[in-house]
Amino acid sequence: MSRFGEVADQYDPHALEESVFEHWDEVDAYEQTKAHRADGERFFFVDGPPYTSGAAHMGTTWNKTLKDVYLRFLRMQGYDVTDRPGYDMHGLPIETRVEEQLGFENKKDIEAYGEDAFIEACKEYADEQLEGLQSDFQDFGVWMDWEDPYKTVSPEYMEAAWWGFSQAADRDLVEKGHRSISQCPRCETAIANNEVEYDDVEDPSIYVKFDVTDREGDTPADASRDGKLVVWTTTPWTIPANTFVAVDEEGDYVGVRAEKDGDEELLYVAEPKVEAVLSAGRYDDYEVVEELTGADLLGWAYEHPMAENVPAHPDHEGACEVYAADYVDTHGDGTGLVHSAPGHGEEDFDRGTELDFPIFCPVGGDGVYTEEGGKYEGQFVRDANEDIIADLKANGSLLASETISHSYGHCWRCDTGIIQIVTEQWFITITDVKDELLDNIEDSEWHPEWARDNRFRDFVEEAPDWNVSRQRYWGIPLPVWTPEGVENDDGTSGENGNGVAAEDMIVVGTREELAERVDQDVDPQSVDLHKDTVDELTITEDGTTYTRVPDVFDVWFDSSVASLGTIGYPSSEDDFDELWPADLIMEAHDQTRGWFWSQLGMGTTALGEIPYKEVLMHGFAQMPDGRAMSKSKDILVDPHEAIDKHGRDVMRMFLLSNNPQGDDMRFSWDGMETMERHLRTLWNVFRFPLPYMRLDGFEPGVATPSQRDGGGETAGVTLDDVDEDLELVDEWVLARLQSTKAEMAAHFDDYRQDRALDALIEFVVEDVSRFYVQAVRERMWEEADSASKSAAYATIYHVLREIVVLLAPYAPFVTEELYGTLTGDDGFDTVHMEDWPTPDERWADEELETDVALLRAIEEAGANARQQAGRKLRWPVPRVVVAANDERLATAVERHEGLLADRLNAREIEVLGADERWGELEYSAEADMSLLGPAFGDQAGQVMNALNEASIEEPDLDALEATVSDALDEEIDLDEEMVSFVTQTPDDVAGSTITIEGDEHGVAYVDASLTADIESEGYAREVIRRVQEMRKDADLDVEQRIALELDVDDDRVADLVDERMDLVREEVRADEVRTVSDGHRETWDVEGVSMELAIEPLATAEASD
């Protein structure tokens, strides 16, 4: 790319981005950038692997873009950054997709199809999806190592999971056991709690009466009891497994004699629920006959309501009695007496285990009653509800049967209603290391901090043992082999002839170990660890044969070892010692319960450490109206649509302008447009000096050795070379650049790239475009070479160079184009190899920044006052009076009077110091509420209003007190510190306060009185402006000489213009003033005066150029 080459007139993201992609390809930009930092300090970033089903959505895009901006930033700071992307490719979601594609209904179809073929199909599907994601991420301009992503399905990665699990097993933290789990009866597997989605459904809502009965050993008092315990459930199908009734020991209960159709019953319910229960049962009347506490009910025995239909029902010692449990709420749903079935519900199970009850669960993994289900054997549980309700009614146990709409858990993949059943699963018993987990949390820093200290800590404190097993196919097989022949005759665990017990399992940690121990020949290099392969392998040791348990890992377990998988541990150990744990991870807030947690669990159980140091937790992408995006409901903004409309840089900048710390991001097309406008402004700023530099053959020098790729002296013009010639604005814009860099660095330190971007945009738009470029235009138009022009070139070049580098992580495409044009062959092949610019003390100048900030505030106030006075900027005013509140402002005006007069188009600038006054003014006052408040208490508001409304001739405290006292009809004592006087503007002068971010620094008064001389210049400028516009309309070249005809329809004005005719001729390049017969002609209305103008290009003048 040649330096200062022609660039497009307008910022065109699409064409530009295409060509930048090509450029990156040509020069191997990514590879070069990585190689450039190969010797830098290493930084270990770990990519949280997206799941490979479906395309990249706005949330994924935000996530990867955030990662990209930080990775680029870190590289520019000199780090050698790991950037291996990852993909989560196992698990139920892919299985169900593939099942759909193949038209399968359930697991039997998979078995018939063949496990190996099914696994192969899943792999193909995952690979396909991965390609789609890869190309999306690359298309967004994300630079990661796309050639070598880590995949959770590769043998190396699966080995990491095996290794981690075996480490946990070595620490005795792996356990096989019964647990109540959420089971999807269609997928026939346990699913994780966070995979359960809750939807509102209509379910039965039944009240059931349990007959209180005598039981052997009851005290005489109890033995005489009759009556019924009333329980409530929405899952009638769990009634066969009822084992006990739970009450709140502290709760209030009552016995109620209730009457219905002439029959009486004694019912026991919680006191607060009497009304609800009896009205549900449609009783005619009732009477409370007994008041008890939960404790009184303990030990009461009752008849199992399904004893006849379910002969296998629990009837062991202690079954069908009342127990206390802390999950009972006498004010909640139900009756305050909770039907408890440890074979189903999680809390019931825990309490049942505590009570040492055998677990009775008559339902299989497919949701169908087993033989133990008695009459209901073979029925699907939900289908059995109806029969069960009918049977309860038939035996007189049903008090009421209604339906209820409530939220109920469903399988996240296939939307089947889940069931709670107790099955045998594999656990990592993280509850044994809870303290260690909580300690390890402290070793990580989170942004924002509350995510760790509130959310994450709460979750970890509550977390139960980690169920890692799934009864499926597409996953990492559990590396567990269990001994054969260890079951006793009755099915319980025992020992085999070699003294090997059921607990004596073998957990294999690596492929090498697998090859060594299994009976079959296995090549550790090439072995695929999927289920179809390892299921066949057996281990025989000391006469006992071990076979693999058929389960696979829950997919959440896969990604938990990402920090190991990223660096190929354990098969390669090199990087582990140097890098682990990760320096930084960043994901959305749903991962608190997901990846942030699973990694902590894995790291702690396997290695005793948390596997990451810093966490940046961002939010979700929402719709412009604040709704959650949802692909299934077609509520989304597709990133590709955003790119089609505004381009990649704009989308990235929009995403990155959002706070990444926990807050959700609301997508906004307006926001996108704003970003595009900012980039257009940058483009125009960049484009503006190019023609002049080109024309003058300006050769820039570059400031630092690193920018010269470590090279030595430069031939071009550097800032050093023009140091003597720099003008005020040059020094100012350089000073602003330094403070912008400092501000950005501070924001990046806080992981607030959004604020860093704001600071940069503010600098580009507000300072460079609106002020600096405006101020240097005339210097660049000068035809002759001048020191001033060189200084301006060198300055704007330097500023642009650094802006481009600072913006590069955000907008990698447009900055590449700008960089190439600015550097030509003198730069790197890509801007992304540049070092991150740091503030240069030499150009820092706070005083100057303040001066200019004040001047700009005066200019703004002056423009405001002019408008009030009805005087346009092109009409000069005789005088502007700046009344300064503080010496700082007065100093600034004195230092830069000429500049100010120029920008305000004032003949004269007058400064009044803080202690001077202008006699014509009147005064009122403003209050300092921090002083007025304590002094006047609840009267402070009134005093403030009186101060504001006062009008006095002198800014004098006594006069003010008098006026205020008068207004409030009460003696008011004021303090000088309490008030600041403000002026009231006289008629012939317009004034406006000089304000910077709310602070008032003084007032600018514009004296707008007219003189003949001012009118003369004013009208002349009006004419000039019109002629310039006509030149533009006629598409005349800037240098084109013209003839001008001027007819003013007002003699006085015509004379006034005539006085300044030399000025007019010079400004509009009119060599001749005469009648024009064949040219552009237009009639204008100027301040109510009609004037007819005509112009005609002169052919002869062109030759003189």
Added chain:
RNA sequence: GGGCCAAUAGCUCAAUUAGGUUGAGCGCCACUCUGAUAAGGUGGAGGCUCUCGGUUCAAAUCCGAGUUGGCCCA
């Protein structure tokens, strides 16, 4: 049902470890300027700072309860 977070102009967000007359950008309307700019400038309209209580002379800010939204959990 529980936990965490958020709520300020039509939209996006500020309001500086500390309570003191609520601000910016974008959008809208009017005026204005313009030889880099699909730009720029000035003004205007637009706010019971989600609601209700409490603390205080004074609350967007502190406390409590609620509403709505998001995430997580049941």
